[in-house]
Amino acid sequence: MSRTEELARLDLEHLFHPSTDLKGHGQSGPLIWDRGEGVYIQDTEGRRYLEGMAGLWCTALGYGEKELARVAAEQMEKFCYGPLFAGKSNEPSIRLAAKLSEWVPIEGARFLFGCSGSDANDTQVKLMRYYHNAIGKPEKKKILSRGNGYHGVTLASAALTGLPAFHKHFDLPGDDVIHLTAPHHYRQAEPGESEEEFSQRLADELEQIIEREGGDTIAAFIAEPLMAAGGVIPPPAGYFERIQPILAEHDILFIADEVVCGFGRTGHDFGCQTWNITAHTMTMAKALSSAYLPISAVAVPPFMYEAIEEAAGGIGMFAHGLTYAGHPVAAAVAVRNLELMEERGVMAHAARMGQYMESRLAPLADHELVGNLRGKGLIAGLELVADKATGTAFAPEKKMAFKAAAACLDEGLVVRALPGDTIAICPPLIIEEGQVDELVEKLRRGLDRVR
Ligand SMILES: Cc1ncc(COP(=O)(O)O)c(C=O)c1O
Numbered sequence: 001m002s003r004t005e006e007l008a009r010l011d012l013e014h015l016f017h018p019s020t021d022l023k024g025h026g027q028s029g030p031l032i033w034d035r036g037e038g039v040y041i042q043d044t045e046g047r048r049y050l051e052g053m054a055g056l057w058c059t060a061l062g063y064g065e066k067e068l069a070r071v072a073a074e075q076m077e078k079f080c081y082g083p084l085f086a087g088k089s090n091e092p093s094i095r096l097a098a099k100l101s102e103w104v105p106i107e108g109a110r111f112l113f114g115c116s117g118s119d120a121n122d123t124q125v126k127l128m129r130y131y132h133n134a135i136g137k138p139e140k141k142k143i144l145s146r147g148n149g150y151h152g153v154t155l156a157s158a159a160l161t162g163l164p165a166f167h168k169h170f171d172l173p174g175d176d177v178i179h180l181t182a183p184h185h186y187r188q189a190e191p192g193e194s195e196e197e198f199s200q201r202l203a204d205e206l207e208q209i210i211e212r213e214g215g216d217t218i219a220a221f222i223a224e225p226l227m228a229a230g231g232v233i234p235p236p237a238g239y240f241e242r243i244q245p246i247l248a249e250h251d252i253l254f255i256a257d258e259v260v261c262g263f264g265r266t267g268h269d270f271g272c273q274t275w276n277i278t279a280h281t282m283t284m285a286k287a288l289s290s291a292y293l294p295i296s297a298v299a300v301p302p303f304m305y306e307a308i309e310e311a312a313g314g315i316g317m318f319a320h321g322l323t324y325a326g327h328p329v330a331a332a333v334a335v336r337n338l339e340l341m342e343e344r345g346v347m348a349h350a351a352r353m354g355q356y357m358e359s360r361l362a363p364l365a366d367h368e369l370v371g372n373l374r375g376k377g378l379i380a381g382l383e384l385v386a387d388k389a390t391g392t393a394f395a396p397e398k399k400m401a402f403k404a405a406a407a408c409l410d411e412g413l414v415v416r417a418l419p420g421d422t423i424a425i426c427p428p429l430i431i432e433e434g435q436v437d438e439l440v441e442k443l444r445r446g447l448d449r450v451r
Pocket residue numbers: 056115116117118119121150151152153224228229257258259260285286
């Protein structure tokens with residue numbers, strides 16, 4: 001039995017795969033990754049692929065970055081673990097918080113660390129409750145989210161997520177989260193409705209919902225600047241410009257979920273800068289460590305921190321925190337990751353490559369399978385349709401995006417099939433021009449095979 005066969009057998013016997021078609025997996029078995037270098041990864045059979053999804057939108061600096069491996073090993077040997085509880089600290093966490101304060105556009109923010117985007121968004125919900133209790137507004141608790149938004153899978157973050165599969169059988173989303181219409185112009189706009197008109201309609205909907213629920217019951221609005229897992233959906237023109245003043249009028253705080261957009265994905269350090277969003281708090285993960293180790297962060301502004309500090313004083317402690325919050329090895333890797341981004345000019349490179357990828361992908365909008373091509377910078381989505389002229393979707397059981405993703409894999413390219421028959425592309429930020437050409441060529445060949 002080959003190593004691949006042995007591993008496949010053990011996988012099918014013992015692993016419970018997350019976010020997987022479990023029955024389908026039982027029949028097809030796993031594709032087992034083995035190693036990676038730059039923007040390429042290899043499976044256990046030695047086949048090489050261009051990683052067009054940066055793992056799960058996360059391996060920003062690509063694979064095999066020795067600097068990050070060195071820093072992790074050194075930190076493990078020096079001091080592998082120490083909690084931040086009870087006022088204890090460690091140098092990597094201190095340095096990471098200080099470094100983030102240089103990057104994050106929230107004046108005077110403090111940083112609360114976690115291990116994943118999901119737990120960080122869970123923390124966001126808890127902080128919203130804590131803060132509003134602290135300032136004497138205990139009724140201000142609901143959170144506004146959007147259809148197609150993806151914010152994670154813990155109970156609170158899955159409730160924020162606006163995708164039915166993440167709710168069904170989990171008894172979610174519950175009553176505290178209100179989902180607004182997805183800002184998805186291609187699928188949600190009325191015939192002939194311009195992006196600006198569509199944005200106005202969504203702003204009107206927001207006002208109606210606030211009116212219905214009462215602004216004094218709504219704590220916050222959470223949004224990915226560009227929706228990733230829900231279908232790679234950039235905001236329609238004028239959307240955030242219209243939404244933000246309405247939120248401000250009702251003292252509804254803006255939580256920016258920068259888990260995918262953060263650190264250069266859309267051509268700026270943060271998606272908030274790409275779309276002129278002034279966020280009160282921010283969630284970060286993924287590219288924060290280029291996925292070399294799990295770490296997330298919530299940016300908390302001074303006005304929230306001060307109120308929470310005061311209220312926690314009455315209890316004796318701020319009773320929230322994960323064992324691995326501020327894990328020194330993960331934090332050391334994140335610090336070095338951000339330093340490497342600075343030293344190597346990765347933000348400027350990603351902005352250039354983003355424009356290049358947009359220009360190289362543009363002709364694929366004419367492909368007969370592609371109903372809508374969208375994205376910004378180094379993230380793109382191609383929505384596949386049965387009829388290009390009318391935008392008629394394929395029957396879901398055809399699983400067209402899955403078939404197209406499988407065909408791309410055969411061509412040596414990793415892409416991802418998202419709900420709504422959308423193929424997602426999100427390569428490591430270090431991708432070079434020639435590799436963008438290779439990605440687009442393989443993608444075209446993959447699409448041609450399933451048309
Ligand atoms: C925007 C966004 N928020 C939150 C999450 C959840 O992060 P994690 O999978 O690390 O829990 C994700 C994951 O893809 C995400 O895309």
